[in-house]
Amino acid sequence: MLKRSKIEDLLSSTTTKDKVLIKGWVKTRRDSKDFSFVEVNDGSCLKNMQVIAKNSLNNYEEIKKLSTGSSVAVEGSLVESQGGSQKYEIQAEKIEIYGIAPDDYPLQKKKMTDEYLRTIAHLRPRTNKYGAAFRIRSELSYAIHHFFHDRGFKYVHTPIITGSDCEGAGEMFQVTTLDMNNLQKTKDGKVNYGEDFFGKEAHLTVSGQLNGEMYACALGDIYTFGPTFRAENSNTPRHAAEFWMIEPEMAFADLHDDMDVAEDMVRYCVKHIMEHCASDLELFEKFVDPTLKQTLENIAHNNFARVSYTEAIELMKKSGKKFEYTPEYGIDMQTEHERFLAEEYFKKPVIVYNYPKEIKAFYMRLNDDGKTVAAMDVLVPRIGELIGGSQREERYDVLVSRIKELGMREQDYEWYLDSRKYGSVPHAGFGLGFERMMMLVTGITNIRDVIPFPRTPKSVSF
């Protein structure tokens, strides 16, 4: 029994082969006088295998009906191609047809808009562009695991369902087994969550960070890489309700270690993709973003700029640039500010650190000035915020007073505070939006196009 070869392997072969078997989907077919060209793609790479089907094949009449999208198995010899566009082609000895795609097959042999392809998200991975994007997505995931594994980080699986309503990173999706059409209420008219699956309110996680910190304070360096859910009604090309996040957390690390790891990681991933996905990247440079190569090389070969929040505000003030929101110490940075810093001023990724405590989360470490916290954001041209991170507040008393200061309930954070109570250590971490890194690496401008089946407000098809 002949074993199936991947088209990628055959096209990179150094020799012709007498007997090969490929299986895949027909991209296009062209008839010639007494044979037919059938281009087959199996998803292993961007390129198709050109198959020569002679009219002497016993099912040639059937082969001539092969339409775009049809699935086949081809057995034959791998020979040097007479045509100029490919090194090899297969002289078919046998073509088995698995399934014909009828004439209502929605994918066409021409450019289709991203908006249209989203309506057929189940078929879009068969297009060149989306095939390339999702091969890169796979490789980028691998690169992330590789980066951390190389550095001795342990991979931790933090929970998807959370019982803590204090993760504090936005609106959450509720998880329940209660019959929504027949809710049991308590005497004061509230929903009786005692009857719910977990006996209390439960939600989908908005961040694995608090859990991650506990494992960092045991295993040393850890990272999480999993799905995250935000029920924000965000309608932008950069937000999704379900996305994947990478959250490293490092014991005995300060903000500068944090920034170093963040920068190293982004550079490592970019280099990895440039090295391992060259032909797929070429497609994106050709059809999606002509400046892509330049952007990626800029990241691969230059250090990121680093400025404190205070410096960033000052240099924006001095720039003479007209902003809609005037830069002033204390304001939250607007998209226009982030874009100015990354795209116009530094013209490369920039890390802004030490933000006023008022505009950042409770768990970030208070600096000695008493005004700022050890937070950092990595801002990237075109994407905006790629990473948000901080050194964590490890001092029990300071953390408790921050919780109180912000009007939060101390008892909701008991288990979190325990880590500061028993052998507390300085530690730091960050969160990186995986899809945003995908957008960075491919030049794709809409997050919906780098997720296989995107979930956004009013949209959960497929």
Add this chain to the structure above:
RNA sequence: UCCGACUUAGCUCAGCGGUAGAGCAAUCGGCUGUUAACCGAUCGGUCGUCCGUUCGAACCGGACAGUCGGAGCCA
């Protein structure tokens, strides 16, 4: 959620007050070691939904829905 634009054949769009058009796709035929092949013919639409203005609406007005872009939230 706020602001703006868009929604016409399978796809991409034109038409902007008198009741629908192109290119591509598809189908059929021709030609050819071709390469999103080429040439010819055919098929294809209650113009997002509802309400209104008008003798008459794809075209004007309103509501709703969806999509896209910008903003906010952030990853």
